[in-house]
Amino acid sequence: MIEARHLHKTFGTTRAVQDVSFSVQEGENFILLGTSGCGKTTTLKMLNRLLEPDGGQVLLNGADTATIPAPQLRRGMGYVLQHTGLFPHYTVAENIAVVPKLLHWEKDAIQERTATLMQKLGLSYSEHAHAYPHQLSGGQQQRVGLARALAADPPVLLMDEPFGALDPITRDRIRTEFSELDEFKKKTIIMVTHDVQEAFTLATRVCLMDEGRIVQMGTPDQLREQPVNDFVRTFLKL
Template sequence: MIEASQLYKSFAGVPAVRGVSFRVPEGGRLMLLGTSGSGKTTTLRMLNRLIDPDGGQVLFRGKDTRSLRPEILRRQMGYVMQQYGLFPHYTVAENIAIVPKLLHWDKLRIRRRSEDLLQKLGLSWESHAHQYPAQLSGGQQQRVGLARALAADPPVLLMDEPFGALDPVTRARIRQEFTGLDEFKGKTVVMVTHDIRDAFEMGDHIGIMDKGKLIQTGTPEELQQNPANDFVAAFLHGKGDAP
C-alpha cells in the first residue's frame, strides 16, 4: 500500500535520510526505531509530502505521490506529530474537526465522532472540548492529537512518537486502549517510536534506523533471532539511544 524506494533527503547539504526503502502492505504496521537524529521523522514526513525527497519516490496504492495533491494525500493519511502539533488558536473540538470539515461532514456527525473518540481516549467532552491546547497537559494534548488523526477514519496512520509525552504507566494504558480501538483496527500504520515495547506490541514489522539509513527490517522475531549487527542487537535489548 505504501512503498518507499531509495529515499534521500539532505538539509543544507547534510544528509538526514540516505537510501531508505520499505514496503508496507494494506493493514501492515511498520514501527521505525532508532537513535535521535537518525532520520525517522524526516522519513515519515516524506510519506505524506510534508516534505519532498531529494531522491527516490513514495508509491501510495501504486501511484507516485508526486502525482497526488498533498491535501488529497493527507486526507488518506492521519498524521500524529511528534510534538502534538495541535493548532494553538483552535480549541480541542476545532482541532479534531479539521479533516471532517474539509470532507463536509455535518455538525452533528462531527460532534458525535469527536465526543466518542475523546471519550475512548480518556478525555471528557465536557471538560476539554472547548479548551485550547495550552490549557492541556502534554499527555492530554497527545491524546487529542490521536483523536484528530483518527477523526475521519483514514486508511493510513502515520504516527511520530504518539505516546512520547506520557509517563510509563499512562503510556502502557493508552497504548493498550488505543490499539484496542475499533477505529485503529485494519489501518495501515507507519509509526516512529523510541520505545521497543511500543514496537513489539503494535508492530508486525520493525525497522531500525541509524544515521539516516534503515539498517534492518523484519518481524520482531526475525530481528531478535537474527540481528544484522551489534547496533540492532543493542537496540532490541532495550538500550534505546545508548549505541
C-alpha cells in the same frame, strides 16, 4: 499499500536518508525504529510530502504521491506528533473537527464523530469539548491529537513519537489503549519511535535505521532471534 522506493534526502552536507526502500501492507503496524538523527522522522515526513524527497518515489496504492496534490494526500493520512501540534486557540472539539471541515462534512456528522472519538479515547464531551489545549493534561492533549488524526477515518495513520512526551505511567496506559482500540486495528500505521519496548509491543514489522539507512527489517521475533550485525545486537541489548 504504501511503498517507498530508494528515498534520499539531504540537508546541506548531511545525508539524512540514503536509499531507503520498504513496502507496508494494508493493516500493518510498521515501526521505524532508531536513535535520534537516524532519519526515521525524515522518512515519515516524505510519505505525506511534508518533506519532498531529493530522490526516489513514494507510492500509495500504486499511485506516485508526487502526482497527488499535497493537501489531498495529507487529508487521506492521519498524522500524530509527539507534542500533539494542537491549535492553542481552538477548543478540543474544534481541533478534532479540522479535517472533516476541510472535507465539507455536515455539522451534525462532525459533532457525532467528535463525540464518538472522545468517548472511545476516554475524554468526556461535556467536560472537555469546549476546553482549550492548555487546560488539559499531557495525556489528555495526546488523546485529542489521536482523535484529530482519526476524525476523518483515514486508512493510513502516520505517527511521530506519539507517546514520547508523556510520563512513563501515562505513556504505558495510552499505548495500551491504542493497541486495543478498534479505531486503530483497522488502520495501516507507520510509526516512528526510539523506544525498543514500544516498537516490539506494537509492531507487525520493525524497520531499524542508523545514519539514514535501513540496517534490518523484520518482525520483532526476527530481529531478536536473527540480528544481522553487532549494531542490531547492541541497540536491542541482546
